[in-house]
Amino acid sequence: MSAWLLVDAGNTRIKWALVDSAADGWLAEGAALHADAADLAAQWGTAFGAAPPLRVLAANVAGTAVRTRLEQMLAAVAPGAAVEWFASSAQRAGLVNGYRNPAQLGCDRFAAAIGARALAPGRAVVVANCGTATTIDAIDAAGRFVGGMILPGLGLMASSLARNTAQLPQIQPGALLPSPFADNTDDAILAGCLSAQAGAIERAFARHGAVECILSGGAAPYIAPMLAQAPLLAGALRHVDNIVMKGLHAIVRAEGDPC
Ligand SMILES: Nc1ncnc2c1ncn2[C@@H]1O[C@H](COP(=O)(O)OP(=O)(O)O)[C@@H](O)[C@H]1O
Ligand SMILES: CC(C)(COP(=O)(O)O)[C@@H](O)C(=O)NCCC(=O)O
Ligand SMILES: [K+]
Numbered sequence: 307m308s309a310w311l312l313v314d315a316g317n318t319r320i321k322w323a324l325v326d327s328a329a330d331g332w333l334a335e336g337a338a339l340h341a342d343a344a345d346l347a348a349q350w351g352t353a354f355g356a357a358p359p360l361r362v363l364a365a366n367v368a369g370t371a372v373r374t375r376l377e378q379m380l381a382a383v384a385p386g387a388a389v390e391w392f393a394s395s396a397q398r399a400g401l402v403n404g405y406r407n408p409a410q411l412g413c414d415r416f417a418a419a420i421g422a423r424a425l426a427p428g429r430a431v432v433v434a435n436c437g438t439a440t441t442i443d444a445i446d447a448a449g450r451f452v453g454g455m456i457l458p459g460l461g462l463m464a465s466s467l468a469r470n471t472a473q474l475p476q477i478q479p480g481a482l483l484p485s486p487f488a489d490n491t492d493d494a495i496l497a498g499c500l501s502a503q504a505g506a507i508e509r510a511f512a513r514h515g516a517v518e519c520i521l522s523g524g525a526a527p528y529i530a531p532m533l534a535q536a537p538l539l540a541g542a543l544r545h546v547d548n549i550v551m552k553g554l555h556a557i558v559r560a561e562g563d564p565c
Contacts, residue, residue, distance in 0.1 A: 309333060309357070310558050311350070311384065313364035314414060314550040315372050317438035318461075318524065320346060323551045324353050327558050335551075340368065343375060350383045358384035363554050365392040365413045392417060392554065399424075399553075399560040402450040411451070414550045415441050419451045421553030422520045425546065432516040434507045435549060436460060436523035442507055444514040452514070457506055460525040463499040482531035504532040511539060518542050522549035 314321040320343060323335040334353040338345045350358075362380060366373050373391065380389060394416040396408045401420045405411040414435070422433040422445050431445045436459060443454030458466060460479060468476040477492045486501055488494040507529070511519050519542050521530055530545050546552060 308361065309359040311359045311362045311364075311380075311387070312551050312554040312558070313362065313366070313376065314417070314548065314554070315364065315366040315368045315376065316414060316550075317368050319437075320368075320372070320376070321548055321551060322346065322350070323548075323555070324359065325555050325558060327562055329559060331559075332555070335548075340372065343372075343379075346376075347379050347383055350379075354383065358387065360384075360387055362387050362389040363392055363558060364389060365417050365550055365554060367412050367414050392557075399557045400449055401445070402448075404451050404453055412441070415443055415454065416451065417551075417553035417557070418522065418549045419443055419445050419553065420556050421546070421549045421551075422518075423449055424556035424559075425520065425544070425549075425552065426518045429518050430514060430516045431518045431520060432507065432511045432514055433520040433522070433549060434510075434526075434529075436503065436521065436525040436529055438462060440503055440506070440523070440525070442510045444510065444516065446514075455506060455510060457502070459523075460499055460503055460528060463502060464495055467495055479525065479528045481528075482535075500529060500532050503529045504536065507533060508536050508538055511542070516542070518544060520544050520546050520549055522546050 312323045319337050321337045324333040325331050336349040392413050394411040394413050399420045401423050418433050418435050422431045430447045434442045438459050440457050440459045444452040467474045477495050480496050486497045488497045
């Protein structure tokens with residue numbers, strides 16, 4: 307069984323995992339901010355040892371310059387590896403893409419939906435990926451990506467207030483507040499942004515009639531405590547590290563090792 311390198315290049319961070327096609331075949335993982343992307347070569351060198359992967363499956367929504375940079379690094383650390391730049395299509399790994407133009411759907415969202423389907427087969431699911439943007443997508447019990455929402459992520463929401471107002475400061479992400487009705491500016495911003503994120507997820511969950519809500523992404527740890535208090539989501543909330551990567555792994559498992 308040969309190893310695959312999976313890459314999820316989002317707008318803030320590049321995440322990767324080294325896997326094989328077994329269900330529990332998660333061998334190593336790592337991440338770097340775009341500014342520190344050069345660190346990936348060292349991370350990969352350590353993870354690969356003397357056996358670089360022969361196949362790479364990469365989802366990139368961070369633009370062509372990032373893709374070119376990754377191609378150069380991959381050529382150095384895994385020379386000769388076959389690289390597939392994952393793109394949204396009408397159907398893949400048992401998931402049907404309901405976007406009017408399937409290729410327009412962010413490939414990270416399609417991969418996340420494939421991951422959600424793999425984790426909750428035959429169930430109506432909402433998958434919220436809380437990264438630079440927050441995406442909240444609906445997958446039905448028959449395995450169709452129905453559609454979804456895109457909103458500014460938690461960090462973007464907060465920083466847009468700081469950038470576009472005279473009096474509001476840049477806040478740091480923080481823990482759940484005891485009350486949504488804050489008595490100071492920093493907490494009022496945090497309460498507003500967290501409530502907007504959690505509220506959109508709850509609303510999508512209710513509207514879709516979902517039975518499971520998968521929460522992922524770098525901002526998920528801040529949003530999860532608020533969702534955990536939502537009666538609507540009782541017993542239905544599941545925090546999954548990097549659902550995009552889980553989806554790419556599901557594709558590798560579904561399609562197997564080419565001979
Ligand atoms: N150490 C960190 N560095 C950067 N962002 C972080 C960090 N910890 C949490 N975050 C939050 O996670 C978001 C990035 O999450 P991630 O899922 O990696 O996004 P993307 O897939 O868009 O690159 C940031 O916008 C921020 O809200
Ligand atoms: C919505 C996104 C910006 C999310 O990116 P991320 O927050 O993961 O960096 C990305 O999925 C994207 O560029 N989508 C293309 C448009 C669409 O999905 O309709
Ligand atoms: K996202």
